[in-house]
Amino acid sequence: MRTGKDIAVIGSNMVDLISYIRRMPREGETLEALDFHMDCGGKGANQAIAASRLGSRVLMLTRVGNDVFAANTVDNFARNGIDTSHVLTTEASSGVAPIFVDEDSRNSILIIKGANGHLSPDDVRDAEDDIASCRLIVLQLEIPLETVYEAITLGRSHGVPVLLNPAPADPDLQLERIRGCDYIVPNETELAMLTGMPTDTLDDIHRAAAVLRETGIPNVIVTLGEQGALWLSDTGERHLPGIPVTARDTTGAGDAFIGCFSHHLVRTGDVERSLELAIRYSADSVTKRGTQASFATAEEFDSVLQDLTD
Template sequence: MMSRRIAVIGSNMVDLVTYVDRMPDAGETLSAPRFAMGPGGKGANQAVAAAKLGSDVLMVTCIGDDLFGRNTLSNFEGLGIDARHVRVVRGLSSGVAPIFVEPNGENRILIVKGANDALGPEDVEAAADDLRGCGLILLQLEVPLRTIYAAIAFARANRVPVLLNPAPATPELALDRIAGVSFFAPNQTELAILTGLPTRTPDEAEHAARGLLAHGIGAVIVTLGADGALLVEPDGTERIAPVAVRAVDTTGAGDAFIGAFAHHYVGGHDKLQALHHAARYAADAVTRPGTQSSFATASEFAEFCDRLANSELPP
């Protein structure tokens, strides 16, 4: 029987979110209507989404010896995330992510990795005893690639399923080093960068994703934004329909999707059921501003699903 525990080996950031009427041109200074600050980072976001839904989550990450790092650690502990393998790195800042959100909910993000760049294979080894007892390991690319490869090799040797979210995408990712991952989960843009193929339509995305299966990947999950998502496996492809909502802020939507998928998958749902739950969870998240603050608890998500079933959501 699969363990219901989820491990996240990855990044944490502090999101510095500026809401803008429009992005300034080069050399232009504009006033912006609002600013917010909160915990973020792809790894931490995915851990928080799963934890808010009720999963038992272990976090392996590095923070700086600064106020941001202390706040990140407090946030993990406050949400019940096992933070025993969160390492404080002296002399480095914590990671930060300046984010600019436009009125239509679209966002532009910069990341300063800081202490995230110090997360190494030794951190994977230090957490080995706890990682062996997990039902799924989540990975992203905001930490060094050598650490990603070490985590995948560890998981393969110990038969722990892995979901790799290749974000932010880099052509330096060696596909032969990620053989054996159970799930590879890019968005359309990331898929295009990694394969060099067009992914503008669902059919193009499916074609690009199918080429990845030859590298020993169990299944490719492609998030398509307003077009939903795809589950591409050797024996066929399933399309996950989009959930129509009025988007306020799309920041963190992909992380909400992955955290929710992980929660439902280790909870006993099959892949397709877990993806349908994930699509709904991500849709709910974009109806509120912020990143982790927009992620629903289990009871809040159940209420959203009830409203969705009863067609009570605004167009």
Template sequence: MIAVIGSNMVDLITYTDIMPKAGETLEAGRFAMGCGGKGANQAVAAAKLGAKVTMVSKVGDDAFADNTIANFQSFGIDTQHVRKEPGFSSGVAPIFVDSNSQNRILIIKGANSCLSPKDIDDAAEDLKKCGLIVLQLEVPLETVYYAIDFGNQNNIPVLLNPAPASKELDIDYACRCDFFVPNETELEILTGLPVKTEEEIVLAAESLLNKGLKNIIVTMGSRGVLWMSENQKELIGAYTVDAVDTSGAGDAFIGCFAAHYVQCGDVSSSLHEANAYAACSVTACGTQSSYPDAARFTEMRKQFDQ
């Protein structure tokens, strides 16, 4: 079983040919609303691929809360540790997607900011049954650190996706994780080093490995995925697809990696599957709605192997 300890959001997605300038009002072509948030997306991706997932998260006491919980349950995700926080809104994420399928995202954390170490203690007995804990940075850092300590104390592997990137992240805590999974932009923020070329990305990743990271996995969009550890370096090229919407592709990658890794325990194999799954996700609109289930992924995967 996988435990995702983290955020949920309501995605408010606007599709537009051009972005407005300061003070400008433009008409956009289309709007959609869906369930999102990095933690929720990763949980749904893993569940769609057949993994057993338990979610530890907070929703508000607004109209979005019951819909978010019902959405988790529709994918078979255990929601007994998804709690309502009185006096807070649920998290929301306005997303703007341009004609080149690039996205710009704002997040309002809402009840996500209330997820606390106590919530982990309350879920402890269920968390101890898990084979992997997945974390992100849309909830308080103290809760992330507490979850890392919990995983270490109970010999549960921990994956940390440092998104959105924060310079306040304690790298010593990141080094206690089994997997550290930034994209190239987050890597640049965390290291202060350039990441314009693959060579620069490698150097930036090495700077974190030198601080004690066990495994760093850098998702690089159209350039593929880089995995580095003390004795390992593997670059997995990206698949060429007709991208429609890149929103949530990184979360799709992590959810698939988690689902595959808890089954096989092989990092390289899990990365190849996750790379293909993320490519599939960008061929449809939305975040969770773009994630194929196991049967659909198998069919789409065949096209990549031809």
């Protein structure tokens, strides 16, 4: 019987610098933004925070820089109940993500990896005992690919299921080296890059997801935004519909989905129900501004679910 954490998140942390704008400036143009907000972010950190707020015991393996952002990032993990024993300091800048959100809630994001680019396979091996005692490993692509591959190998060798969110899309990702994953969760853009196939329509997405499924990954889950999610497995295909909401800020919605899905998957083992809840949790997150600031706690999410059933 495992005695460690529920989830090991191996991935990035960022400082989100969010500007709310009417439109992006043209070349050489200066515009006044509507508002500004700074938040802790990064795909790995976001997913860890979402799962922890819902009640999972989460270990975070990541690297922070040696600048003014680092202490706040570590404190943010600790405030959210995350094990920081494998949050490592690096002689580099912290990761930063300037984000631009327009009046239609569409976002454009730049990523400066900073210390995240120094998270190494050796770091994974150094944390092996603690990672191996977890019930799920969650990965993304804001860290070096060799580190991602090492984590997949570690999970496979210890019988720990691995979930890979192949985001942001990376053309250098080698499909033959991620076949040890139990779950892969791309969006339409990432699915197109993974397969080289169009994903413009739902039929296109079905075909591309089926090709990805043929690589041998047991569960392919494509997030579809307001259209919900598509799940392919040994038992067939299932399209789970989205939840209509009025979006204010879609930043971090995919990470909210992953964090919630991971939490409920570890808790129940029920993939379909975990997907249904992840769709609802993600939909709730886009009704609020910010990234981690938009992620509901377990109590808040219970209230959201109750409102949906009333």
